[in-house]
Amino acid sequence: MADPNTKFLVVDDFSTMRRIVRNLLKELGYSNVEEAEDGADGLAKLKAGGFDFVVSDWNMPNMDGLTMLQQIRADANLSKIPVLMVTAEAKKENIIAAAQAGANGYVVKPFTAATLDEKLSKIFEKMEKAGA
Amino acid sequence: MNPAIEEHLATNLYFDRTFNSEAAKILPGEYYYTAKPMLIVTVLGSCVAACIRDRVSGIGGMNHFMLPDGGGDPGSPTSASMRYGAYAMEVLINQLLKAGARRENFEAKVFGGGNVLRGFTAINVGERNARFVREFLRAENIRIVAEDMNDIHPRKVYFFPQTGKVLVKKLRQLNNYTLVKREQVYAHQLQNNAVAGDVDLF
Helix, strand or coil, X not given: CCCCCCCEEEECCCHHHHHHHHHHHHHCCCCCEEEECCHHHHHHHHHHCCCCEEEECCCCCCCCHHHHHHHHHHCCCCCCCCEEEEECXXXXXXXXXXXXXXXXXXXXXXXXXXXXXXXXXXXXHHHHHHHC | CCCXXXXXXXXXXXXECCCCEEEEECXXXXXXXEXXXXXXXXXXXXXXXXXXXXXXXXXXXXXXXXXXXXXXXXXXCCCHHHHHHHHHHHHHHHHHHHCCCCHXXXXXXXXXXXXXXXXXXXXXXXXXXXXXXXHHHHHCCCEEEEEEECCXXXXXXXXXXXXXXXXXXXXXXXCCHHHHHHHHHHHHHHHHXXXXXXXXXX
């Protein structure tokens, strides 16, 4: 497990889903979690600073998760922040688009704490290697 | 690995002579949505169906699901029940939004959750499904404008998304064996398959 103080931003337009992800993260030992209800809200919160990790849905009103990801990667201050896409979209073209936009991982709903844990560990591992 | 649980778009389309309308019939684990003047029909036992529509544009759809009995505390926000239920609702709502519906215009009618499997299971599966769908819609601020849930009878539900009209027929006399059987098979699939997506990439 990485630093338990890692600050997460969970972006999803369903409050039920945000609650599920928040609780799964808590089960994994991460309780420093804030929420945003769409991509625009998420991006504004990220720009205000302080976040270490983004877990985002794809389909959302105002700004979808893919657009938010692209804006994150285009912003010099945010471009390095890891983004895990968590979505109900299981189509190959969605997964490819997310990878091309610079997503660090992709999880298809409905997922388990174990899957989330595995993806997070993988991402933290890669970051450590890149940093070393 | 077990095959993943996935919600499917209904494929059973037909022309309904009674209502002189194009129609889609949905089965457990399926959903259907449309912007056209047509009807969506399903038969519910202990499963629930949410009929959700944009009351301005008339784009609407219906799902049909039950919560898996995944052990642990089914009320916990991370239980298989909650994760699958939320997923089943999200899939339908996402499709409606993609088709052009607006969230602020949503209204819902909810049906099913009958205690038709009594004798087969110790807990009242129907009641649990009904409670979930009510709580989900409340949490998401989607107004329930009509409901007919619980009781002991299976229901046949016709939903006309364009107008929002719903016709519910309680099936009191019918031989319900096929329905009970179908729900049991569905419940069994939910129990044996992982409540998890099966795509594992990068």
